Amino acid sequence: MTDLSWLTARPIAHRGLHDMNKSRWENTLSAFAAAAERGYAIECDVHLSSDRIPVIIHDSDLKRLTGQDGFVWQRTAAEMTALKIGGTSDRLPTLQQALDLVDGRVPVVVELKGVPGRDEGLVESVGKMLKNYRGKAAIMSFDHWL
DSSP, rough: OOOGGGGGGEEETTSSSSSSSHHHHHHHHHHHHHHTTTTTTEEEEEETTTTSSSESSSSSSHHHHHOOBGGGGGSOOHHHHHHHTTTTSSSOOOOOHHHHHHHSSEEEEEEEEEOTSTTOOOOOOOHHHTTTTTSSEEOOOOTOOO
């Protein structure tokens, strides 16, 4: 049986190590860097962009984090990574950007966020990226159809 003790061996920073003052927002490269520096595992949320690239954002709606109208699945990854988050210099990252930043230093738990009819290829794309990740990784989802 596969040893999964790494999932409980250290704290998991939910959406990275962010703060309530919003100086470091959730699901950003800054939040992931802060978590990795402290040795915390990282949980992040992933949706597919219109060009089928896994991007990190919890909500399917862009408004709360970026102030922009629209949905993740309506924008390309390039359009999304240009959007600033909460008036900071952080931008929406792709999953690959986050994995490159963390570079195996800590485990990652990727929550797949499905949108019925718009998430084809999400599991395969994320699986391929995590297969090449240098550290421990897990995939989860509350979306049963994935």
